[in-house]
Amino acid sequence: MVAEERNIAADVLKAMAHPIRLGVIEVLADGERTVTELYTELGCSQSMMSQQLKILCHQRLISIRKEGTQKYCGLCNRDFLKLFDCMHTHLRKFLHFKDQSACFCDD
Amino acid sequence: MVAEERNIAADVLKAMAHPIRLGVIEVLADGERTVTELYTELGCSQSMMSQQLKILCHQRLISIRKEGTQKYCGLCNRDFLKLFDCMHTHLRKFLHFKDQSACFCDD
DNA sequence: CTCGTGTATTATGATATTTTTATATTCAGC
DNA sequence: GCTGAATATAAAAATATCATAATACACGAG
Numbered sequence: 678m679v680a681e682e683r684n685i686a687a688d689v690l691k692a693m694a695h696p697i698r699l700g701v702i703e704v705l706a707d708g709e710r711t712v713t714e715l716y717t718e719l720g721c722s723q724s725m726m727s728q729q730l731k732i733l734c735h736q737r738l739i740s741i742r743k744e745g746t747q748k749y750c751g752l753c754n755r756d757f758l759k760l761f762d763c764m765h766t767h768l769r770k771f772l773h774f775k776d777q778s779a780c781f782c783d784d
Numbered sequence: 785m786v787a788e789e790r791n792i793a794a795d796v797l798k799a800m801a802h803p804i805r806l807g808v809i810e811v812l813a814d815g816e817r818t819v820t821e822l823y824t825e826l827g828c829s830q831s832m833m834s835q836q837l838k839i840l841c842h843q844r845l846i847s848i849r850k851e852g853t854q855k856y857c858g859l860c861n862r863d864f865l866k867l868f869d870c871m872h873t874h875l876r877k878f879l880h881f882k883d884q885s886a887c888f889c890d891d
Numbered sequence: 892c893t894c895g896t897g898t899a900t901t902a903t904g905a906t907a908t909t910t911t912t913a914t915a916t917t918c919a920g921c
Numbered sequence: 922g923c924t925g926a927a928t929a930t931a932a933a934a935a936t937a938t939c940a941t942a943a944t945a946c947a948c949g950a951g
Contacts, residue, residue, distance in 0.1 A: 678872075687806055688801075693801075694798040700785075703790075725940070725941080727898060748897080753877075759866055761785065764796065766863060767844070767863065819927070820926090828910095834928060834929055835910090852927090853927050855928070
């Protein structure tokens, strides 16, 4: 990966690196959802959700399709769902390390 | 994933979501490196690298081993290297979409 | 046309991240 | 004990992100 690609990749990752946005991706893995369904299910305000969806859309992580007065959101790239598996494993290890301070971080 | 896990996962992703930190992970995929080797290879200041390494270490993405006056960094979790494959594919698609504005984002 | 529902935008303050500069620490070799 | 190389920390300014509140827009039903 060259430097310029790393800049773009960092932006894509940054778009995922937020609890609500991760939640959106996770929920959409199960299939399309309305904006209202998303903010209801994830427990945030409508405004908040609208802004987060825009960020995800910008990085082409989700696509948005208009149908009448509503918008349906879906995943653009199911490939990234692998990340949740990695993350689950990592969280187990991470919490494990945290307990035992088995890592050479000084805190 | 429950809400609390998503908070932690977001922090881990945030730690990866930076050009230099992505670079570090990519370089370390090839094997251990000294701090000096890292900031030389990635073209940033020593201070910058030290701070970025701390962030990666905090999230247990890398481990740091002291040997004399130097420190050797290595990957904690090669599992996340999958991410680079996903990302490569995504960048191809992303740039493609960008050209054709084939996504329903309104900008 | 107007009303209600679904969604987007804007503004704002609080907080966090980024980057640089300067200084400190640590340790091996002499 | 000094010196120099490797690394860490602190402080500060610029910028970005987060979250909320208020308002605007779009559109179908009646």
